[in-house]
Amino acid sequence: MALEVNxxxxxxxxxxxxxxxxxxxxxIAKAIAKEEGLDMSDSHWEVVNFLREYYDEYQxxxxxxxxxxxxxxxxxxxxxxSKYLYELFPYGPAKQACKIAGLPKPTGCV
Amino acid sequence: xxxxxxxxxxxxxxxxxxxxxxxxxxxIGAAFEQDVSLAFLDDGVFQLTRGQQTDELGVKNFxxxxxxxxxxxxxxxxxxxxxxxxxxxxxxDLLPLTYEDEDDxxxxxxxxxxxxxxxxxxxxxxxxxxxxx
Numbered sequence: 728m729a730l731e732v733n734x735x736x737x738x739x740x741x742x743x744x745x746x747x748x749x750x751x752x753x754x755i756a757k758a759i760a761k762e763e764g765l766d767m768s769d770s771h772w773e774v775v776n777f778l779r780e781y782y783d784e785y786q787x788x789x790x791x792x793x794x795x796x797x798x799x800x801x802x803x804x805x806x807x808x809s810k811y812l813y814e815l816f817p818y819g820p821a822k823q824a825c826k827i828a829g830l831p832k833p834t835g836c837v
Numbered sequence: 838x839x840x841x842x843x844x845x846x847x848x849x850x851x852x853x854x855x856x857x858x859x860x861x862x863x864x865i866g867a868a869f870e871q872d873v874s875l876a877f878l879d880d881g882v883f884q885l886t887r888g889q890q891t892d893e894l895g896v897k898n899f900x901x902x903x904x905x906x907x908x909x910x911x912x913x914x915x916x917x918x919x920x921x922x923x924x925x926x927x928x929x930d931l932l933p934l935t936y937e938d939e940d941d942x943x944x945x946x947x948x949x950x951x952x953x954x955x956x957x958x959x960x961x962x963x964x965x966x967x968x969x970x
Contacts, residue, residue: 793909
């Protein structure tokens with residue numbers, strides 16, 4: 728499968744996750760977000776960028792519990808809770824935000 | 838009630854899938870809030886070495902992921918002293934694995950504990966479940 732962005736075609740798997748993490752850029756992120764029915768705000772970008780940094784450091788997409796805890800540590804308690812993150816990403820912060828961030832599906836997600 | 842799980846890692850990180858599979862099972866299992874420990878012995882101690890380079894092997898270097906174990910509240914990591922010494926390694930050759938102690942003072946503490954084969958036998962004896970990789 729492929730996603731068309733600005734005349735460029737990038738490979739995605741059957742669930743819409745990027746096949747190759749290096750294909751990612753902000754336009755692709757916006758296109759994936761649109762497919763998910765999301766409008767990217769600064770708050771969305773904050774989480775997406777956090778996930779990309781986490782992946783660079785640890786080579787995994789964190790489980791939602793770990794994501795919540797780490798976001799709280801880095802961005803403050805008002806953001807490190809499931810209510811805030813689910814409001815941004817209604818279909819699950821780990822799953823949906825990882826897809827937009829161009830990362831693989833979080834380990835342990837089915 | 839939570840059970841005591843020990844994951845025993847005996848194989849080199851690459852060449853077989855055991856090390857990566859074990860790590861993934863640990864990360865997935867961490868969601869179930871059991872009492873989890875990891876043991877590294879025999880060639881398994883190589884899984885935790887610093888500076889792994891896998892470009893020539895054409896596989897992903899997953900060793901940075903061990904540093905996330907602390908985030909997953911997995912902070913009892915036993916390394917068998919005899920296995921380490923037999924391979925000419927010391928604690929300084931291993932990744933610095935730490936966790937934040939939420940039950941005490943929130944300080945960063947070392948997750949890795951060097952134990953003798955005899956001590957490791959006692960640790961195994963005290964588990965409810967031992968999974969060997």
